Amino acid sequence: MHPFTWFLILYTGSALLLIAGVWFYYEKREKRVFDIRRKRRIFHCVKCGELYSIRKKDVSDGQQCPKCGYNNFELSF
Ligand SMILES: [Zn+2]
Incomplete structure (x- = not known):
């Protein structure tokens, strides 16, 4: 070759x-x-419209809004 x-x-x-x-x-x-x-959980407040995210494993019981304190459940895509 x-x-x-x-x-x-x-x-x-x-x-x-x-x-x-x-x-x-x-x-x-x-x-x-x-x-x-x-790993970040995204939440959208249905009461005041605030969008926030947290770093937590278990969010089955929801997460309180930092603005108005309303308990929101995780957004799922
Ligand atoms: Zn809120």
């Missing part, structure tokens, strides 16, 4: 590996950012 062919194979091979590595890195980073955002 011509030596240039081997060079071409190695060159494209390393380029593909690099792309795969970058892609994998961004995929992981994206997931981490998404996890951080998902």
